[in-house]
Amino acid sequence: MSETMTPMDAGFDPDRLARIAPFVDKHYISTGKLPNAQFLLARDGAEVLRFGLGTARKDGPALANDTIFRIASMTKPVTSIAFMMLVEEGLVALDDPVTRVIPEFAGLGVYAGGGGDAPFLPVKPAPAMRMVDLLTHMSGLTYGLQNRTNVDAAYRKADLDMARKLPDNDAFVAALAGIPLEFAPGTSWNYSISTDVLGVVVARLSGMTLGEFFRTRIFEPLGMTDTGFDCPADQQHRLADAFAYVPGKPPRLIDPGATSNMVRPAGFHSGGGGLLSTIDDYHKFCRMLVGRGAADDVRIVSPKTLDLMTRNHLPGGADLTQMSKSLFSEAYNAGAGFGLGFGVTIDPARTLIPGSAGEFYWGGMYSTAFFIDPLEGLHMVFMTQLMPSSAYPIRRQLKTLIYAALATSRA
DSSP states (O other): OOBBBOOTTTTHHHHTTTHHHHHHHHIIIITTTTEEEEEEEEETTEEEEEEEBBBBTTBBOOOTTOOOOOOGGGGGGHHHHHHHHHHHOOOOOSSSGGTTGGGGGOOOBBBOOTTTOOOOOOBBOOOOOOHHHHHHHSSSSSOGGOOSSSHHHHHHHOOTTTTTGOOOOOHHHHHHHHHHSSSSSSBBBBBTTTTHHHHHHHHHHTOOHHHHEEEEEHHHTTTTTBBBSSOOOGGGGOOOEEOOOOTTSSSEEEOGGGOOGSSSSSSOOOTTTEEEEOOHHHHHHHHHTTTTTTTEEESSSSSHHHHHSSOOSSGGOOOOOHHHHOOOOOOOOEEEEESSSSSSSSSSHHHHHHOTTTTTEOOOOOSOEEEEEETTEEEEEEOOOEEEEEEEOOHHHHHHHHHHHBBSOOO
């Protein structure tokens, strides 16, 4: 069961902690920059601070603890945990070739020219893509939203970034198999649909849909009753509106909760960005992570598996400034590495934000975010619905405010 703790008992200065909600209200809600903000901070799994500001929908109702949000790329850590559960069962290994489960990728090679209105030129041969390359985003895959190359353009044309409407996993894989890789697997880092491919691997190995695997193996054991790829029709009244940032203007409503197609069953379960969830449900997922793979006597993965996932796996201990080709990702860059499904802080001094080495985190396109600090036993969950997540520096500001209020450190 989730518990609560007073700020003082949790090692926080109550007055400093009390700055956070007014800061968010003054700079984001009252100004109309964000439609809403929901925040939860916990230490050792016990809730220390929670607040909600704004409304779930443009014309109401007020934000509630059971408001349903599109968590987008905060799906990725769930998919990564699911894959590592199968590794623990001996069904797959990190150095297995992806073609062992997705033989359709046998002909993938590196981009050599063409694209746009012309056909792609014959690809350059590439080393085999491994499962670990999917987990670390070093697969050579990309996102259309990167908007840099003809390969990105091909992803946009095939609508692979937001593949919910594709009929099934096979259609997704078939579309992807016809597009060259950006680079040879293992040689660079690029934020990509790698975790969507990983979700296909989980589905094929388990014999379930990804949603069914999540529900039976992760969500039900942890009590995450409101997380899934579809919003039940009888719960649509709880689904928040989604907005897009418009420079110099109020956010633009892009997906009203009352009429959202998120109530229609997804054909493709996007392991990279398809889940809906609530702040309470994702708090439960984070409690499991803070508990080194377990919460409330329910173990999802072993402590050593989670330790492996939250180490920096970039070659030579590099950070993302040295390895990343991405124009956009949910990661910090300086001082940040990447693990098996999580961004990882390797040098807080280089990030220029207070924190701890060994923190791991991720966020979503609609500006949702979470982080885990194993050293201090801290975790935060933040929910809102504004895309893109790069519109405002609120994640950095929240993290700064949290650590500024921490009075008792375990370092």
